[in-house]
Amino acid sequence: MSSGTLYDKVWNFHQVKELPGGSTQLFVGLHLIHEVTSPQAFSALNEKNLEVKFPNLTIATVDHIVPTLNQQRPFSDPLAEEMLATLEKNCKTHGIKFHGIGSNSQGVVHVMAPELGLTQPGMTVACGDSHTSTHGAFGAIAFGIGTSQVRDVLASQSLAMKKLKVRRIWVDGSLQKGVYAKDLILHIIRLLGVKGGVGFAYEFAGPAIEKLSMEGRMTICNMAIEGGARCGYINPDETTFEYLKGKEYSPKGQKWDKAIKWWKSLASDSEAKFDDEIRLDGSSIEPTVTWGITPGQGISIKEKIPNPEELPKNEQQIAKDACKYMNLEADQPIEGTSIDVCFIGSCTNGRLSDLQEASKIVKGRKVSAGIRAFVVPGSQKVAKEAKQKGIDQIFLMAGFEWREPGCSMCLAMNPDKLEGRQISASSSNRNFKGRQGSANGRTLLMSPAMVAAAAINGKVTDVRTLLQE
Amino acid sequence: MKQEFPKGEINLIKGRILAIKGDDIDTDRIIPARFLKCVSFSALGEQVFADDRKELKGKHPFDLDQHKGSNILVVNDNFGCGSSREHAPQALMRWGIRLIIGESFAEIFFGNCLALGIPCMTASKQEISKLQNLVNEDSNQIWNFNLKELSISNQKESFRLNLERGAYKMLYSGKWDATSQLLDEEEKINITVKNLPYLNNFK
Ligand code: SF4
Numbered sequence: 174m175s176s177g178t179l180y181d182k183v184w185n186f187h188q189v190k191e192l193p194g195g196s197t198q199l200f201v202g203l204h205l206i207h208e209v210t211s212p213q214a215f216s217a218l219n220e221k222n223l224e225v226k227f228p229n230l231t232i233a234t235v236d237h238i239v240p241t242l243n244q245q246r247p248f249s250d251p252l253a254e255e256m257l258a259t260l261e262k263n264c265k266t267h268g269i270k271f272h273g274i275g276s277n278s279q280g281v282v283h284v285m286a287p288e289l290g291l292t293q294p295g296m297t298v299a300c301g302d303s304h305t306s307t308h309g310a311f312g313a314i315a316f317g318i319g320t321s322q323v324r325d326v327l328a329s330q331s332l333a334m335k336k337l338k339v340r341r342i343w344v345d346g347s348l349q350k351g352v353y354a355k356d357l358i359l360h361i362i363r364l365l366g367v368k369g370g371v372g373f374a375y376e377f378a379g380p381a382i383e384k385l386s387m388e389g390r391m392t393i394c395n396m397a398i399e400g401g402a403r404c405g406y407i408n409p410d411e412t413t414f415e416y417l418k419g420k421e422y423s424p425k426g427q428k429w430d431k432a433i434k435w436w437k438s439l440a441s442d443s444e445a446k447f448d449d450e451i452r453l454d455g456s457s458i459e460p461t462v463t464w465g466i467t468p469g470q471g472i473s474i475k476e477k478i479p480n481p482e483e484l485p486k487n488e489q490q491i492a493k494d495a496c497k498y499m500n501l502e503a504d505q506p507i508e509g510t511s512i513d514v515c516f517i518g519s520c521t522n523g524r525l526s527d528l529q530e531a532s533k534i535v536k537g538r539k540v541s542a543g544i545r546a547f548v549v550p551g552s553q554k555v556a557k558e559a560k561q562k563g564i565d566q567i568f569l570m571a572g573f574e575w576r577e578p579g580c581s582m583c584l585a586m587n588p589d590k591l592e593g594r595q596i597s598a599s600s601s602n603r604n605f606k607g608r609q610g611s612a613n614g615r616t617l618l619m620s621p622a623m624v625a626a627a628a629i630n631g632k633v634t635d636v637r638t639l640l641q642e
Numbered sequence: 643m644k645q646e647f648p649k650g651e652i653n654l655i656k657g658r659i660l661a662i663k664g665d666d667i668d669t670d671r672i673i674p675a676r677f678l679k680c681v682s683f684s685a686l687g688e689q690v691f692a693d694d695r696k697e698l699k700g701k702h703p704f705d706l707d708q709h710k711g712s713n714i715l716v717v718n719d720n721f722g723c724g725s726s727r728e729h730a731p732q733a734l735m736r737w738g739i740r741l742i743i744g745e746s747f748a749e750i751f752f753g754n755c756l757a758l759g760i761p762c763m764t765a766s767k768q769e770i771s772k773l774q775n776l777v778n779e780d781s782n783q784i785w786n787f788n789l790k791e792l793s794i795s796n797q798k799e800s801f802r803l804n805l806e807r808g809a810y811k812m813l814y815s816g817k818w819d820a821t822s823q824l825l826d827e828e829e830k831i832n833i834t835v836k837n838l839p840y841l842n843n844f845k
Contacts, residue, residue, distance in 0.1 A: 189830050192823055195807055195808030221821065223825075226831075256681060302725075320729075329831060332820070371749055372749065401749075467666060605668050606693075607671070610676070
């Protein structure tokens with residue numbers, strides 16, 4: 174059993190009591206809600222005649238269904254409009270702060286909450302969305318929950334949970350030029366598998382992790398869930414504090430100094446015990462791309478699509494399915510695979526530094542003929558800052574579309590969708606069959622800079638060949 | 643027809659089995675994202691596995707006449723992986739599923755099913771494939787699931803099933819509806835709040 178880890182310490186602070194089923198009632202310090210998983214929770218609450226217990230600890234935004242071209246109300250899609258209107262009504266009835274369209278603070282929930290300083294070290298963060306693990310980048314315990322747990326958290330600010338085991342993933346060295354946090358996490362998921370983390374919280378640590386910016390750290394923790402780990406976290410350090418300083422909801426004045434003292438005390442002790450530990454060398458990782466239908470089916474840009482027959486037995490079937498579905502041949506290089514659509518955005522890679530890195534590749538170049546390429550900033554703040562830096566213009570001049578913030582083609586609940594068998598280069602987090610809006614559409618996951626490179630060449634490209642100063 | 647959803651103690655479930663084969667069936671497949679656009683769960687039953695069913699043009703187990711009214715689902719490994727959407731178990735429940743047996747389940751999916759009173763039982767790969775074959779041969783057999791005995795059997799065969807202790811206790815005692823338990827001792831919640839530095843000016 175783990176001890177002395179950040180996970181253990183934060184867990185202990187939030188334990189309310191042991192429940193009969195053997196799980197723990199855990200207090201939730203920050204509850205984030207959005208339009209997709211909350212309406213049923215609110216109706217269940219009403220049915221049971223329950224109130225929201227701590228309305229000030231729940232924060233709402235709208236992201237999944239928002240159109241990215243025209244955000245004029247009412248939305249042209251009546252269902253999307255109904256979902257947003259329902260959320261607005263629920264927030265109003267229960268006194269919950271809502272960061273809506275036009276508020277300057279709306280965005281994908283895992284982008285907007287950190288940038289407002291809502292997510293802080295030592296919190297428990299829950300949201301009806303599996304990528305809630307993102308917030309672990311701050312040294313919080315953050316995890317996705319289902320709708321009935323959303324109801325529980327609204328009613329009691331707590332939920333029933335089993336304590337996870339803790340695996341430390343120690344990454345030595347530092348990432349090469351042209352290799353990003355996204356490549357690192359795709360590499361880790363490839364190594365440990367999409368189920369490798371089931372039952373675990375992942376602590377990401379070591380020199381390569383410490384060197385990452387907060388945005389890079391969020392990319393890593395965001396995809397912990399794709400490796401099966403319900404939460405991933407990184408110990409808070411100066412990078413964390415620097416990021417939080419002066420944010421809207423960050424502690425100020427005297428409180429700030431006290432906060433730092435507490436936050437520092439939460440980091441895993443040097444003699445902390447982990448249930449499992451693995452070590453890898455970050456310097457040897459290359460740009461990584463998924464070729465299949467699970468985020469674990471990643472290979473480096475220099476590798477060939479694996480031959481299913483040569484894989485471990487338990488990976489063969491899914492690899493065969495993947496080759497068939499993706500219409501990719503075993504033993505062919507992934508580099509040079511033609512693509513149709515390029516998507517830069519999502520809670521994995523829709524932050525300012527993501528757009529910035531991608532824009533460096535795009536600058537002064539043109540999107541290859543016939544490619545549809547678009548950028549969807551993760552939040553209104555990201556969009557605004559990018560515009561201030563002229564990043565939108567770089568993309569527009571190259572032939573990208575520049576959209577309004579939202580989840581967009583990460584899961585295509587809005588009008589942004591793949592069509593037919595189209596294949597996308599995408600900076601999002603899931604390449605499941607049909608994920609991007611076409612039942613037989615295809616997705617290649619990669620870093621935003623790699624997506625930019627793919628857009629310029631019209632095919633999967635080693636971004637390192639296009640790096641420019 | 644109004645459906646009866648699980649309530650109270652879950653111990654005996656009787657009915658017919660249908661099987662879905664394949665590892666890593668994710669929640670996007672169980673209920674494609676476009677159906678998440680709803681403010682109530684009620685229509686989800688008809689939309690379960692929508693894309694797979696469309697592809698198989700009526701040959702999908704959930705479309706076959708012989709499986710109409712089946713209430714036990716047998717699956718393979720890592721069922722319900724992917725997004726945390728509770729729409730997935732909701733869709734299965736509203737189609738009529740009351741019990742799922744598989745090699746393993748994704749954690750969030752497992753929890754979401756538990757919160758609806760649907761047990762997700764596990765068995766070995768061999769046992770699962772045997773069960774699937776039996777159902778293939780004759781989907782009309784009536785099976786009896788017994789939570790207390792951790793088994794499912796028909797007149798000839800019996801299979802051992804597993805379930806972790808906590809989930810077992812919750813289902814067996816009927817205390818899988820978490821909300822009421824969480825509100826049992828509100829004072830304890832307030833004590834936790836008082837001791838959280840970030841809710842008390844970091845004192
Ligand atoms: S961007 Fe994608 S993964 Fe992130 S919250 Fe939105 S839909 Fe989910």
